[in-house]
Amino acid sequence: MRNAMKLPNGFVVTTDNAGGIGEKQADVVYAPNHVVSYFAARVALLEQWAANAQVQSVIIHNFSGEAAWQAYMDGVQRLFDEVNLGQILIIGSSETNMELLQSAMSVTMIGSSKEIEDCDVTWFIYGQPCVGSEVLENAKNFADLKKLKEAIGQGWVKKVWPVGSKGIQSEVGALFADDTIVVISELDVGKSAGPSTVVLLGVQRESVELARQYFGDEFRDLVV
Known part of the structure; x- marks a missing residue:
């Protein structure tokens, strides 16, 4: 899959981001932060599946302020709950030194792939x-x-x-x-x-x- 980075030992890295979408006044599209992270995670998860990989851990990059962190976490976990993936390690970082006018975040997933037999x-x-x-x-x-x-x-x-x-x-x-x-x-x-x-x-x-x-x-x- 072209949007997945395949690393040695079967590791796969996928990512998706959102900018100008969220709860800030200057955002182009208003959406609750947990919804934004849910859909970013959706894309990253699909890219994992496209690479025949299973997610092992998640990194959230949060540029929307510390107050957005928990909602971003909740959105990713909601997706995992819906598809019955259970508890997966979620870590990340929040930009707290500079306050941006618009929301910005990304979700990166690290998974492990398996070889499958090619078929028609x-x-x-x-x-x-x-x-x-x-x-x-x-x-x-x-x-x-x-x-x-x-x-x-x-x-x-x-x-x-x-x-x-x-x-x-x-x-x-x-x-x-x-x-x-x-x-x-x-x-x-x-x-x-x-x-x-x-x-x-x-x-x-x-x-x-x-x-x-x-x-x-x-x-x-x-x-x-």
């Missing part, structure tokens, strides 16, 4: 692209990480490719290493998917019908 898969689009305030209003249209984790654990979702700010079209081109591919979809394939509200999934061929039933209406064929 059929690719699908899961979720709808949302960005900015849409993220707070359309949660029912997102790729559901709890469902995704269960499907990975059951062994029939073999590959994961998160879609972010570059949109579905760009990520499909990167996935297949072919920028000439044109995605045909009812979705806006050029629109940012914000905090990975869309995920491209590689499903083993014999489990395609199971996947359609399991993921529901937000699960679409990847047509190119």
